[in-house]
């Protein structure tokens with residue numbers, strides 16, 4: 001059956017509207033007119049983002065004996081970027097329409113323009129996607145997309161540093177130190193969540209392409225493979241882990257596609273890359289990447305630093321540079337895919353028997369900003385007091401919202417829109433029978449539960 005939601009041309013606007021209205025995500029620096037596609041996370045967005053990162057950390061670091069964590073500096077020695085190839089090769093090619101002055105990343109206009117000087121013939125064929133002018137483009141200019149800044153008060157060539165364009169390099173640079181302190185044996189991984197910066201030519205599509213974003217990356221070190229099978233088994237394992245993660249975090253798997261990147265499009269260090277793509281309303285585009293980076297990075301840093309970055313096999317005593325498989329996940333693209341997957345519109349019957357539209361954010365409970373909300377039916381002191389007592393006891397266990405304003409119908413609607421899995425209503429009967437009504441976000445079914453058993457009830461439900 002065709003999925004109506006995927007085909008809804010207004011889905012993106014609806015999700016952006018909800019994110020903004022409910023305080024998940026809104027434009028940054030707005031009182032100064034905003035700053036090109038920068039977004040701030042409000043109270044609910046901050047919770048959602050944190051829950052996603054915590055879940056990733058739990059699944060891939062806390063629950064796995066073979067992975068350890070790292071939290072490295074954003075600004076690293078410039079020699080890191082020299083060794084990794086970013087200084088020389090982390091370039092994008094820009095072309096500009098002479099008529100309307102819109103700038104484009106050349107390879108997004110036509111693959112013929114990726115990274116090299118274009119012939120006049122190629123340029124003369126291109127039509128501007130903004131103003132429609134044909135053959136009006138400047139020659140391609142290549143520029144490095146790393147953000148440059150200055151360390152210390154005096155600006156000089158020696159003090160130039162860069163904001164990291166990926167979190168990965170710290171896992172290579174700190175490899176020997178982490179190996180020493182963690183005493184892990186191969187295969188093992190280093191995981192990190194952190195900011196990365198890229199001076200992208202064109203940003204946009206809400207939080208899809210940003211200049212400041214976060215990555216959740218793992219470098220999984222393995223023995224140098226003797227055969228293709230030796231590394232493919234780990235590559236396949238990580239592909240499976242990405243799929244498992246996508247399901248847990250609530251990404252609609254019907255919209256996920258895996259595309260192997262052809263050799264000529266792969267990064268210089270990679271022997272195999274699979275792009276995990278998502279069908280966004282603006283097209284099927286990269287969500288995550290999975291790459292076999294070989295021993296390229298460790299070897300490059302060994303050569304540039306002169307340090308020994310080899311692993312010594314404790315049984316054989318042999319020393320070698322490990323190879324690496326890298327699952328690389330963007331936090332913001334996860335949030336976008338999750339919101340697009342969770343956004344649901346339903347027709348429901350009202351108490352009066354009429355039909356109305358209900359918007360529900362069907363987030364998995366584990367990442368929902370609030371697990372539950374306590375809603376006293378009316379703003380009466382005895383109901384509010386009882387509600388507050390319930391809120392206070394539950395807040396030791398879960399993130400709990402509390403709301404006494406507006407009608408109960410409007411409050412349910414708000415909680416549905418922000419994805420709260422369970423609402424607890426305290427009504428006048430509660431004062432007599434000591435029970436409250438717990439409403440399930442998705443089925444809208446209601447259970448009457450003794451106040452003393454609410455925590456147990458929710459624990460059980462939220463664990464499902």
Ligand code: ATP
Nearest residue numbers: 200208209210213215286287288289328329330333
């Ligand atoms: P794209 O082709 O979309 O530019 P990429 O191949 O350069 O992405 P990687 O270098 O593989 O991306 O980065 C790993 C992950 O980091 C991506 O899969 C994505 O989730 C995230 N990411 C990369 N660039 C951005 C960006 N500009 N904004 C938000 N997330 C990003």
